[in-house]
Amino acid sequence: MNSEEKSKLLKVIEDRIESIKIDIEELQELIKPIPLDASIGRISRMDAINNKTINEASLREKKKILQRLEKALERSGDKDFGNCQKCGNEIPFGRLEYMPHVTRCVDCVG
Ligand SMILES: [Zn+2]
Known part of the structure; x- marks a missing residue:
C-alpha cells in the first residue's frame, strides 16, 4: 500500500469508527427494557421483543467491528x-477500503 492509499484508508477507518459509534448509541437506546405498561398490546409487545433480539445481535456485531477498527488504527504505524495476519501477503486495497476492519486476505478468511 502506498502512502496515498494509506492516508485514504486511515480516513475511511476514522469515518467508519464515527458512524459505528452513532449506530451503537442508537442501538443501545433501542434495546432498553420494554416497559410493562398497558399501552402496548400483546402482538406489538412480541414484535418489540423480536426487534430487541435483532438489535442486541446487531449491537454485539457492531461493537466487535468497532474494536477491530480501533485496533486497525493502532496498527497503522x-x-x-495492511498485510494479512495469517499469510503475510498484502491485502488488496479495495478489500481494505470496503472492510477496513479485516486482518486477513480473502484466501485466509474462514
Ligand atoms: Zn492471507
Whole structure:
C-alpha cells in the first residue's frame, strides 16, 4: 500500500469508527427494557421483543467491528499494516477500503 492509499484508508477507518459509534448509541437506546405498561398490546409487545433480539445481535456485531477498527488504527504505524495476519501477503486495497476492519486476505478468511 502506498502512502496515498494509506492516508485514504486511515480516513475511511476514522469515518467508519464515527458512524459505528452513532449506530451503537442508537442501538443501545433501542434495546432498553420494554416497559410493562398497558399501552402496548400483546402482538406489538412480541414484535418489540423480536426487534430487541435483532438489535442486541446487531449491537454485539457492531461493537466487535468497532474494536477491530480501533485496533486497525493502532496498527497503522506498523510496517506490516495492511498485510494479512495469517499469510503475510498484502491485502488488496479495495478489500481494505470496503472492510477496513479485516486482518486477513480473502484466501485466509474462514
Ligand atoms: Zn492471507
